Amino acid sequence: MARVETTSSRPYHLVIFGASGFTGQFVVEEVARTLSEGPKGSLKWAVAGRSKQKLEKVLEQAATVLSKPELRTEVDIIVADVGSPDSLAAMCKQAVIVLNCVGPYRFFGEPVVKAAVENGAHHIDISGEPQFLEGIQLNYHSQAADKGVYIIGSCGFDSIPADLGVLFTRDQFKGTLTAVESFLTLSTGSEGGCVHDGTWQSAVYGLSDQHKLQSLRRKFNHKPLPTAGPKLKRRGALFFSNEIQQYSVPFMGSDAAVVKRSQRFLTEEQKATPVQYGAYAGVGGLWNVIKLLFAGMMFFFLTKFSFGRNLLIKYPEFFSFGLFSKDGPTREQMEAASFQFAFYGEGYTEGQDPSKGKPNAKIRTLVRGPECAYVTTPIAMVQVALTILNESTAMPKTGGVYTPAAAFARTTLIDRLNKHGIHFSVV
Known part of the structure; x- marks a missing residue:
């Protein structure tokens, strides 16, 4: 070439x-x-x-x-x-x-x-x-x-930390890594933080078009990836994570989909063992959970109708409790913000057969960086x-x-x- x-x-x-x-x-x-x-x-x-x-x-x-x-x-x-x-x-x-x-x-x-x-x-x-x-x-x-x-x-940010984080965890693991869960936490300074509404628009249209994504995926005719070790259990829609000591939800971004495509390529082209992956994000304490549930229900409901989508697009700040805005964050907010991905992996030490028995080794890795967006x-x-x-x-x-x-x-x-x-x- x-x-x-x-x-x-x-x-x-x-x-x-x-x-x-x-x-x-x-x-x-x-x-x-x-x-x-x-x-x-x-x-x-x-x-x-x-x-x-x-x-x-x-x-x-x-x-x-x-x-x-x-x-x-x-x-x-x-x-x-x-x-x-x-x-x-x-x-x-x-x-x-x-x-x-x-x-x-x-x-x-x-x-x-x-x-x-x-x-x-x-x-x-x-x-x-x-x-x-x-x-x-x-x-x-x-x-x-x-x-x-x-x-x-x-x-x-979607999806370099997650995709390369899983790869890094696999490469650092001595043996066969079979499953990884990641937990994302975001920190802001005293000024708080927000995201420009371009990301919000992508989320609004993405959710309303979810059925199209399913039919698109069927066109690939992919066979299911082989599973090494026990099947990774999916967590609930809201749960308290002992790993990061806060309430958590499945991560709404593209990370899980991107990692799955990477694992398919690495399995088919490089004969690697596919790593199962679950992506989660910490939302903090109980008050944040209440706000999230309220905003989430409104969001899911409004994305179903064109007038609802128009409202969401027009008033991102109102519907996201200030998390998204048409102005985006200030430079001061950006300088004070950071992110951390914690990856929890498990698998089998060298010489152990992943088709027999439970995983006998664990690994924890971190990807940390400045303001994410x-x-x-x-x-x-x-x-x-x-x-x-x-x-x-x-x-x-x-x-x-x-x-x-x-x-x-x-x-x-x-x-x-x-x-x-x-x-x-x-x-």
Whole structure:
């Protein structure tokens, strides 16, 4: 497979599409910050989006925040719009990798993937939308493989910590790891915290379209993955977790779906033992539980009707008790926030047969990092891009549509993340 390198016809290593969006602006800052660590001018990059003025403003802001006035003149601007296939094609022809920050991906994602595949650019996104991610795999995997192009979804907080966390736990376990449960806890500072409503929109439309996801999955004709060791029991919709000493719920994001796809790839392509996985999130004490139950019931009810979805989209702050807002968090809130994933794994020591008896060994690992949505996500996305540029020979031999763990199981991505503030450790 021919590797894509920068040439005069492909002048940029990285193009950030949607750079003026809420998340995109922080990806711009992270690229500028990270590239300043290397030799000057070693990587060429550009920002892209619909409005030249907004893109200029984002570069201006990044220049001020990072005290790098040169960003105003050294970073090129590409005008491209999801509604204009020609502009997307022109953008993708100029990039080795497109970092796509334009969501919700169910509405805006596919045209960018299509343009990337047809014009030979690798494509990474930060989607947490299983319907989009799996639809892209179904419709573009063989075409991307033919073109030698990598399409890698969920390269942000959804689902780098979970997907690589399971992989890390497996690699640190001495023997055969058969099952892992993860518990996510989020911390905020005295200012509190919130998430920009783009993520809220994805959740609203994702829940209302759940039946479509089931029919999409049937089209893959997947055989069930073999189970090593006892079947992992699913926990209830709300339970008190002894592991993290707080009330917990199944994690609503795409982590479980992404990890399952990774485990299928690692089982089928690398003959690994599949790891069963359960994803949970801590919600805190009793008052939080009451708020969550109330908000959850309203949310489930309203997503069933178009007028309800419109209400949810219009008033995210009201329906989420302030957790989501149209303004997103302040920089002070982001600086004080952090996340932790605790992974509890079990399996069999070397020489033990997983088909006989109960698991006889346990492992606990942690993935910790800064604020999840706008600090961790840009770090993860940028390190993914640099891994593709520098370690393509350690990735799957053919292009195609991959999850992070499938694409990067044999690379140094976890080491790169460790050096940039997302820490993987064994307890």
